[in-house]
Amino acid sequence: MSYYTSLVWFRQDLRTEDNPALQAGCQKGRVLAVYILDDEETSWSMGGASKVWLHRALQDLDKSLHGNLLCLQGKAASLIPELVRQYKIKSVFWNRCYEPWRIHRDTQLKSSLRNQGVEVESFNGSLLWEPWEVLKKDQTPYRVFTPFYRKGCLAAAAPRMPLPAPESLNLITPDKQESVEQLNLLPKINWYQPMLQHWDISEQGASRQLEHFLESGLQNYKAGRDFPAMKSVSRLSPYLHFGLISPHQVWHQSQMNGMSDQLEKQLDHFQSELGWREFSYYLLYHFPTLPEKNFQSKFDSFPWRKDDEALQKWKNGQTGYPIIDAGMRELWQTGYMHNRVRMIVASFLIKNLMIDWREGAQWFWDTLFDADLANNSASWQWVAGCGADAAPYFRIFNPVTQSKKFDPDGEYIRHFVPELSGCSARVLHAPWESSEANLIDYPQPMVDLKSSRKDALEAFRDL
Numbered sequence: 001m002s003y004y005t006s007l008v009w010f011r012q013d014l015r016t017e018d019n020p021a022l023q024a025g026c027q028k029g030r031v032l033a034v035y036i037l038d039d040e041e042t043s044w045s046m047g048g049a050s051k052v053w054l055h056r057a058l059q060d061l062d063k064s065l066h067g068n069l070l071c072l073q074g075k076a077a078s079l080i081p082e083l084v085r086q087y088k089i090k091s092v093f094w095n096r097c098y099e100p101w102r103i104h105r106d107t108q109l110k111s112s113l114r115n116q117g118v119e120v121e122s123f124n125g126s127l128l129w130e131p132w133e134v135l136k137k138d139q140t141p142y143r144v145f146t147p148f149y150r151k152g153c154l155a156a157a158a159p160r161m162p163l164p165a166p167e168s169l170n171l172i173t174p175d176k177q178e179s180v181e182q183l184n185l186l187p188k189i190n191w192y193q194p195m196l197q198h199w200d201i202s203e204q205g206a207s208r209q210l211e212h213f214l215e216s217g218l219q220n221y222k223a224g225r226d227f228p229a230m231k232s233v234s235r236l237s238p239y240l241h242f243g244l245i246s247p248h249q250v251w252h253q254s255q256m257n258g259m260s261d262q263l264e265k266q267l268d269h270f271q272s273e274l275g276w277r278e279f280s281y282y283l284l285y286h287f288p289t290l291p292e293k294n295f296q297s298k299f300d301s302f303p304w305r306k307d308d309e310a311l312q313k314w315k316n317g318q319t320g321y322p323i324i325d326a327g328m329r330e331l332w333q334t335g336y337m338h339n340r341v342r343m344i345v346a347s348f349l350i351k352n353l354m355i356d357w358r359e360g361a362q363w364f365w366d367t368l369f370d371a372d373l374a375n376n377s378a379s380w381q382w383v384a385g386c387g388a389d390a391a392p393y394f395r396i397f398n399p400v401t402q403s404k405k406f407d408p409d410g411e412y413i414r415h416f417v418p419e420l421s422g423c424s425a426r427v428l429h430a431p432w433e434s435s436e437a438n439l440i441d442y443p444q445p446m447v448d449l450k451s452s453r454k455d456a457l458e459a460f461r462d463l
């Protein structure tokens with residue numbers, strides 16, 4: 001008896017619910033489920049933290065697929081055609097990715113498989129609106145967020161409803177057991193175990209995280225999202241990046257029936273942050289050099305400083321500015337950093353230390369669980385002032401003012417900078433100003449805020 005067999009290629013959609021490619025495969029008949037680690041040869045191969053997350057997420061997906069996920073390493077462009085021959089595959093399905101190198105690879109693979117008579121279809125599994133569908137009247141891409149989101153996205157068709165998990169999974173057990181472990185994603189030194197305590201890396205964990213946020217974070221999202229000690233943000237970013245949950249699920253599940261006007265406002269704000277995610281992907285799609293090149297080329301002549309010692313202090317959370325050090329240590333300890341603090345540490349690196357934004361982006365790429373080429377590149381360019389719709393260059397966050405405003409009681413700082421846990425809130429934001437300072441084992445500020453700000457402003461003005 002001959003069966004209709006499809007290959008479903010999992011990529012940044014490591015889930016069974018709302019997975020259009022998996023649905024398509026299951027509707028046709030038997031499915032060979034495959035994951036391929038094939039980023040080694042690109043300049044954006046995954047960072048250490050991402051690999052750890054991926055390891056856990058693949059283990060969870062494999063469990064949902066009853067141990068039938070085939071995990072391979074190598075070039076997808078040659079591995080997929082081999083599998084097609086070996087398993088007599090008639091159709092290949094995947095959900096689209098938007099990194100330039102993946103688009104290039106997928107386009108070539110699609111046409112070569114089709115030339116061999118294989119049905120190939122790709123689906124939208126990770127964006128609410130396709131970047132090529134949202135254009136200005138003159139058919140060029142938007143460069144400013146608000147019109148992109150309000151006039152382009154919200155005025156277009158609403159995001160599709162999420163799909164349920166396939167009713168039945170008729171999966172092929174691969175001939176050769178190539179398991180998640182064989183991808184060697186975990187580092188030899190176990191630095192990651194403490195980080196994992198903060199996360200439930202599974203498809204169900206993503207749903208629980210969303211539920212928890214809708215019950216306890218959403219009602220104060222608009223104001224609370226700026227305060228790192230508050231539990232007002234969703235912490236869904238790594239789940240969204242790896243596709244343990246889709247933006248469609250987040251978008252529709254957060255639209256509850258019978259919401260008060262007050263809650264509607266909070267929801268509108270939350271959804272607009274998902275809109276920023278769309279905007280980042282949109283920019284990367286239309287301007288594929290975003291990770292490497294200044295969006296505004298006038299920044300190409302900016303006199304960045306090369307200072308490895310300063311960069312290392314920033315990475316280690318030893319700058320002497322408590323809010324910066326708390327953020328950089330949150331990153332070390334949890335693989336995550338609160339958005340407000342990401343903006344403050346990025347501004348400090350770029351504008352007070354005058355170190356190239358790409359150095360900071362690279363460090364985030366290696367250490368964030370949610371490291372995402374679109375969001376990371378667009379956000380760093382935004383803070384630097386060289387991005388699309390970016391913060392103006394003269395907006396230089398003062399870490400002390402920001403700290404007093406957004407962590408007034410010092411709860412966030414005390415948690416991540418235990419050396420300062422005994423300090424009063426009066427001293428905590430700028431410990432060097434107090435006579436207690438020499439009693440604390442904490443570094444002196446590595447740079448003077450006033451003079452470094454002046455230097456940066458002069459350099460920016462010269463552009």
Ligand SMILES: Cc1cc2nc3c(=O)[nH]c(=O)nc-3n(C[C@H](O)[C@H](O)[C@H](O)COP(=O)(O)OP(=O)(O)OC[C@H]3O[C@@H](n4cnc5c(N)ncnc54)[C@H](O)[C@@H]3O)c2cc1C
Pocket residue numbers: 225233234235236237238240241273274275276277278280337338339342343346364368370371372373375376377379380383
């Ligand atoms: C310098 C810098 C680097 C960043 N690097 C990344 C990165 O590599 N990966 C990443 O996912 N985000 C990045 N961000 C954006 C933002 O900080 C995170 O998405 C957010 O902190 C994730 O926390 P959350 O899930 O609790 O967000 P919530 O506030 O709960 O927002 C919900 C979702 O909306 C999206 N979102 C929220 N804020 C933004 C934003 N400003 N830009 C784009 N999408 C957003 C995320 O997918 C997020 O999960 C960066 C921001 C800065 C300033």
